[in-house]
Amino acid sequence: MNNRQKQEEILRISGVNARKCMKCGKCSATCPAYDEMEYHPHEFVYMVETGDIDRLMASQSLYKCLSCFACVDRCPRGVQPFKLIEAVRLMNIRKQGNNHMTANDIPSILDDDMPQQAIVSAFRKYTK
Amino acid sequence: MKVRYFPGCTLKNKAQDLDLFARKSALALGIEMEEIPMWQCCGGVFVSANDEVATKLSSIRALSDAEEHHSPLVTVCSACHNVIKQTNHQFNTDSAFRQKAVNYLASDTVYQGGAEIYHYLEMLRDLVGFDEIKKKVVKPLTGRKIAVYYGCLLLRPNSVMKMDDPENPQIFESLIRALGAESVYYPMRNECCGGYIALESKELAEKKSRSVYESAKSAGADTIVTACPLCRYNLLKNNSPLPVVYFTELLAEALGAKEDSNE
Ligand code: SF4
Ligand code: SF4
Numbered sequence: 001m002n003n004r005q006k007q008e009e010i011l012r013i014s015g016v017n018a019r020k021c022m023k024c025g026k027c028s029a030t031c032p033a034y035d036e037m038e039y040h041p042h043e044f045v046y047m048v049e050t051g052d053i054d055r056l057m058a059s060q061s062l063y064k065c066l067s068c069f070a071c072v073d074r075c076p077r078g079v080q081p082f083k084l085i086e087a088v089r090l091m092n093i094r095k096q097g098n099n100h101m102t103a104n105d106i107p108s109i110l111d112d113d114m115p116q117q118a119i120v121s122a123f124r125k126y127t128k
Numbered sequence: 129m130k131v132r133y134f135p136g137c138t139l140k141n142k143a144q145d146l147d148l149f150a151r152k153s154a155l156a157l158g159i160e161m162e163e164i165p166m167w168q169c170c171g172g173v174f175v176s177a178n179d180e181v182a183t184k185l186s187s188i189r190a191l192s193d194a195e196e197h198h199s200p201l202v203t204v205c206s207a208c209h210n211v212i213k214q215t216n217h218q219f220n221t222d223s224a225f226r227q228k229a230v231n232y233l234a235s236d237t238v239y240q241g242g243a244e245i246y247h248y249l250e251m252l253r254d255l256v257g258f259d260e261i262k263k264k265v266v267k268p269l270t271g272r273k274i275a276v277y278y279g280c281l282l283l284r285p286n287s288v289m290k291m292d293d294p295e296n297p298q299i300f301e302s303l304i305r306a307l308g309a310e311s312v313y314y315p316m317r318n319e320c321c322g323g324y325i326a327l328e329s330k331e332l333a334e335k336k337s338r339s340v341y342e343s344a345k346s347a348g349a350d351t352i353v354t355a356c357p358l359c360r361y362n363l364l365k366n367n368s369p370l371p372v373v374y375f376t377e378l379l380a381e382a383l384g385a386k387e388d389s390n391e
Contacts (some may be wrong), residue, residue: 115143
């Protein structure tokens with residue numbers, strides 16, 4: 001897939017219209033993972049809009065999003081940056097051998113109190 | 129009144145108290161929670177991509193069961209509630225997804241999109257009523273200062289969840305007041321604990337959790353109350369100085385249903 005096709009795919013599976021963004025930065029200001037991200041939610045929107053996809057796909061920022069939906073609810077333009085981050089992450093992990101986490105990683109992370117919910121959620125976000 | 133109940137994987141394992149006290153309290157309120165037979169794990173988080181189908185089928189099975197029984201579908205875990213409700217929304221607004229899901233399931237009864245989904249808190253507010261609950265309180269939680277913790281999943285995305293005003297919710301506070309306790313306001317009540325990031329970055333989970341319990345503590349709370357096993361885990365794992373308990377436990381305590389013989 002070339003960059004253009006990747007961009008189309010991301011926009012298609014996310015259903016996001018990146019051009020609605022007015023670049024106010026509110027999504028990034030409210031994002032609880034802001035400090036850990038190389039590219040922040042408003043930059044995701046801009047980079048998808050301009051077709052700068054490969055850098056996004058290579059970034060660890062994809063795995064820092066907490067799925068808290070704060071950027072979805074607090075964006076004044078209804079852009080839903082979260083859905084773009086999800087789509088780019090899926091583009092990555094849907095490729096064979098590209099899982100971000102595997103079952104072998106789990107035993108060392110596990111502790112006696114960890115709820116099942118944590119493990120199934122991480123698998124859903126990081127693994128295909 | 130009978131409701132169909134989707135407990136989810138965690139309430140059968142690490143969060144058994146959340147489940148047990150939900151059932152006991154419901155009985156005390158005259159509600160029979162019928163567990164959906166052969167329910168399957170919701171997956172913990174909703175995958176928003178519109179071409180993602182297989183991971184959403186377990187939710188549709190539960191929705192279909194409730195529709196078939198003409199009963200409300202009740203969830204207790206915040207995550208199950210979020211996933212099932214968002215899946216239902218997609219089923220009803222995205223015809224391509226709906227068609228694929230129906231084809232995949234190939235079951236005799238086709239889900240029509242009509243299930244009514246209630247989080248347990250909504251069941252208390254909308255099907256029982258907080259005034260009714262207040263009348264049934266036998267051991268009011270007088271003097272307790274409770275910080276309710278919504279986290280993310282009960283309230284957002286608000287266009288789908290529609291539980292309450294996402295920036296100024298009252299449902300949880302109203303319950304606490306009905307039980308006779310004081311509800312303490314603190315700014316972080318609807319911010320993220322870190323969620324599943326505990327598996328990816330313990331540091332980030334710690335930072336997020338600390339900001340929540342410090343906010344609750346400085347507001348003068350003596351207890352944090354949640355509906356989410358992962359919120360509870362993150363806060364306690366990261367050394368919350370306040371106890372973190374499930375809302376169903378407080379409810380059962382106030383209703384005098386906590387010490388009843390075990391089922
Ligand atoms: S959903 Fe992800 S990107 Fe959006 S505010 Fe939450 S953590 Fe940040
Ligand atoms: S909050 Fe919305 S409009 Fe503002 S920068 Fe983020 S996506 Fe764009």
